[in-house]
Amino acid sequence: MSREAVFNLVVLAGLVALPLYAHLSDAPFTITLATRAVILSLAAVGLNIALGIGGLVSLGHAVFFGVGGYAMGILAFHAQTYAPLMEWPFVVEGTKSMPVIWLVAVVFSALVALGIGLLSLRTSGVYFIMITLAFGQMFYYFAISWSAYGGEDGMSIYVRNGFPGLNTLVPVQFYGLCLVLLCAALAFNAVLLRSPFGLALNAARQVPDRVRAVGLDPFRLRLLAFVISGAITGLAGALFADLNRFVSPTMFSWQLSGEFIVFIIIGGTARLFGPVAGAVLFVALEHFLGGVSDYWHIWFGLLLLGVVLFGRGGLIGVIAGRGRGHD
Amino acid sequence: MTEAVLQTRGLFKAFGALQATEDVSIELRPGEIHAVIGPNGAGKSTLIGQISGAIVPDAGAVLLGGRDVTALAVPGRAKAGLARTFQISQLAMEDTVLQNALLGALGAAGRPFDMLRPVARRGALRDRAEAALARVGLTDQARMRVAELSHGQRRQLEVAVALTLAPKCFVMDEPMAGLGTEGSARLTGLLDGLRAEAPILLVEHDMDAVFALADRISVLVYGRVIASGTVAEIRADPAVREAYLGDAA
Numbered sequence: 237m238s239r240e241a242v243f244n245l246v247v248l249a250g251l252v253a254l255p256l257y258a259h260l261s262d263a264p265f266t267i268t269l270a271t272r273a274v275i276l277s278l279a280a281v282g283l284n285i286a287l288g289i290g291g292l293v294s295l296g297h298a299v300f301f302g303v304g305g306y307a308m309g310i311l312a313f314h315a316q317t318y319a320p321l322m323e324w325p326f327v328v329e330g331t332k333s334m335p336v337i338w339l340v341a342v343v344f345s346a347l348v349a350l351g352i353g354l355l356s357l358r359t360s361g362v363y364f365i366m367i368t369l370a371f372g373q374m375f376y377y378f379a380i381s382w383s384a385y386g387g388e389d390g391m392s393i394y395v396r397n398g399f400p401g402l403n404t405l406v407p408v409q410f411y412g413l414c415l416v417l418l419c420a421a422l423a424f425n426a427v428l429l430r431s432p433f434g435l436a437l438n439a440a441r442q443v444p445d446r447v448r449a450v451g452l453d454p455f456r457l458r459l460l461a462f463v464i465s466g467a468i469t470g471l472a473g474a475l476f477a478d479l480n481r482f483v484s485p486t487m488f489s490w491q492l493s494g495e496f497i498v499f500i501i502i503g504g505t506a507r508l509f510g511p512v513a514g515a516v517l518f519v520a521l522e523h524f525l526g527g528v529s530d531y532w533h534i535w536f537g538l539l540l541l542g543v544v545l546f547g548r549g550g551l552i553g554v555i556a557g558r559g560r561g562h563d
Numbered sequence: 564m565t566e567a568v569l570q571t572r573g574l575f576k577a578f579g580a581l582q583a584t585e586d587v588s589i590e591l592r593p594g595e596i597h598a599v600i601g602p603n604g605a606g607k608s609t610l611i612g613q614i615s616g617a618i619v620p621d622a623g624a625v626l627l628g629g630r631d632v633t634a635l636a637v638p639g640r641a642k643a644g645l646a647r648t649f650q651i652s653q654l655a656m657e658d659t660v661l662q663n664a665l666l667g668a669l670g671a672a673g674r675p676f677d678m679l680r681p682v683a684r685r686g687a688l689r690d691r692a693e694a695a696l697a698r699v700g701l702t703d704q705a706r707m708r709v710a711e712l713s714h715g716q717r718r719q720l721e722v723a724v725a726l727t728l729a730p731k732c733f734v735m736d737e738p739m740a741g742l743g744t745e746g747s748a749r750l751t752g753l754l755d756g757l758r759a760e761a762p763i764l765l766v767e768h769d770m771d772a773v774f775a776l777a778d779r780i781s782v783l784v785y786g787r788v789i790a791s792g793t794v795a796e797i798r799a800d801p802a803v804r805e806a807y808l809g810d811a812a
Contacts, residue, residue: 432665432682436675439655439666446653449615450670450728451641457675 240556244509247516251415255408267407268479273519274414275475280499280511281421282468287497288506289434290461291441295493296352296368299375300466302488303348304341304473309483310385311337312393334399334413337474345470346463353462357455372490379485390484397478404478414475418512421468426508437461469496502543504550513551566629567592568762569645569732574613574623576606576786583609584620585786589764591732596754596763598773601783602807607766608650610783611736614764615647616640628731641670644731646761648721650740654709660720661705664692667727695726699753715746722753732761739769751775774798782807 251274258266279301286292314321314330321328331337356367380388396404404410428434440447440454447454477483486492495518496511503514518536525532547554567590576584583606591597601607612618614625616637624633627643635643654663665682668691669675683689696702699719704712709720718738725733738754739747751772754763758778767773773780774794781791782803790800797803 427681428678430681430683431678432669432675432680432688433678435658435662435666435682436669438658439663442655442657443653445617445637445649446655446724447666447670448617448637449641449647449649449653450667450724451638451673452670452675453638460676 238556240507240509240552243513243552243555247509247512248419251418251512251516255411258408264407267411269519269523271407271411271414271479272476273516274411274418275472275479276495276499276519277512277515278414278418278421278475279469279472280496280503280515281418281425282465282470282472283496284465284500284506284511285425285428285468286458286462286465287500288510289429289437289441290458290465292357292458292462292465293365293497294368294462294465295365295490295497296356296370296372297466297469297496298488298490298492299352299368299372300345300349300469301473301476301492301496302375302379302485303345304470304475305477305483305487306379306385306473307341307344307470308337308397308474308477309391309393311340312397313385313391316394332395332397334397334404334478337397337478338471341470341474342467345473346467348470349463349466350459352466353459357458357462369490369493372488372493376485376488376490379488386484388485390482390486393477393481393483396481410479414479417471417475421471422508422512429508433457433460498540500550502540502550504552507550507552510550510552517551567626568628569614569734569764570626571610571614572624572626574610574625575621576609576613576618577621578609582786584613587623587783587786587788589781589788589791591762591764593762594758595778596758596765596776598765598767598777598780599783600767600770600773600780600807604785605783606786607783608736609786611647611734611766614734615645641728641730642673644728645734646725646728646730646732647734648725648736648738650736652717652721654717654720654724656708656710658709659705660696660701660707660709660712661692663709663720664696664705664723664727665689667695667724668692671728691727691729695723696720698726699723700749714741715743715749718742718746718750719753722750722757726757730761733757733763735763735765735767737767737769738765739767739772742769747772 254270255267258264283297286294311330312332315332321330352371356364359367385391398404399413402409436452437457440457444454473487499514499518500511502517503510521536525535543550569591572588574584574587587610599607609618613620616635624631627645632640632643665688668688672688696705699722701719701723704716738750747769754776777794779793780797781788784806789806790797790803
């Protein structure tokens, strides 16, 4: 087994064993913290499909995170106010059911990704970054001005949504649910990497001219990757909103888009567990360094600088050596 | 006369004041290697670009198997049966040799959106990729990354990827570029055997290879075809000698 595989197993085992640690050390807050890390990991795993395999540096992935969050917020808001979402041409009620909310979040973030992708994937490089950023800002300011759903203040959902057979109000059960979804996304990502689509997408990043010359269209490959990527990040957004029981325009902020990219770079670009390692490290540092100093971002910035300058394979690159990953 | 597999009719292309291609009509017949030679700046790369679909001509047409493909972009022409190799190797450097060949097989099969089955599993794709690698003599390197290959092996892989497409014709842009005598001789042998499968339009600087391989030669100077004919005719053509071959021939 490669060192990277061992590292991945250790990370996974750590996440699975974390509730036990929290229980033994009587620190239940750790579970909430870990849930946050797992959800942010999921969001970054989504981004990694576009960025890591496809080479699409999207600075607008918070759009999908926010769409997922607002999908949850709007559905749950209507359920808790007993006001239907719409009455014409047919009645749509709100819901407090997680599976339904997830489905809506995934479908809508995929559709938004399709729209954004159709326009932005015509460009590349810096222009692509700028266009995705611009879309992010559009959604951000739209959310601020959408007073029906809290505008700038966002909206609170009083009770966490339900999942059949589970009590999601118990932190460890919600944590387990999020972890299962993260594992499913990672498994899908692993299968994708070995599939024809993974091979073609990976080649479209490295040598688009070659991909065209064998009769494939890099644009279509990237578009599909972008849609899948957005859908997974959207699902993470719905979970994140449920974790906080709160939705606000900050879920669309470009800073969050930037953080997703930072998770991937710190963990290791195009590494399966890169986003997970990066997000877990970020949440841990945010908690511990944040307790020491309000200015912890300075230290985090130094870490990022160090990784970019000296450890170009990210955390996993440092631990496992250069392998599958790329710069 | 048998119908040409690949044909250009009156291609014109200008970049500003520079007429890079001027009324170029050439044809590639079944079973032949047709070499296009010319000094630097003669418009060879521009011509290849127009044939492969990367550059849109100002006027004229490109026909593949008698069908007008001028309106098709690069992927469409590849699907129609045109396989090109690049002057500067266009290979996925991080991927293995086999994966690069699989990419070609995937393009030929036209189904790149399968996300669930492993691409390297035993089956038609894998067979096609391995057959192409065996043909160019890279079977032993199948698991190596392209970044680890020698320059010569990369040139062979370029040809292998084109082979996976099972094309109607090959368009090769300086396949010998950067090769030493030995590598050049090996690739010459390979291309020699390839013409039976599909004719080759060969743009090449290596005159030894051109004279060894070509059935016919077209000479391009300042975007125009100044001569076209058999190797003997081209060698004897005074205009060609003056413009290009100098004393070498």
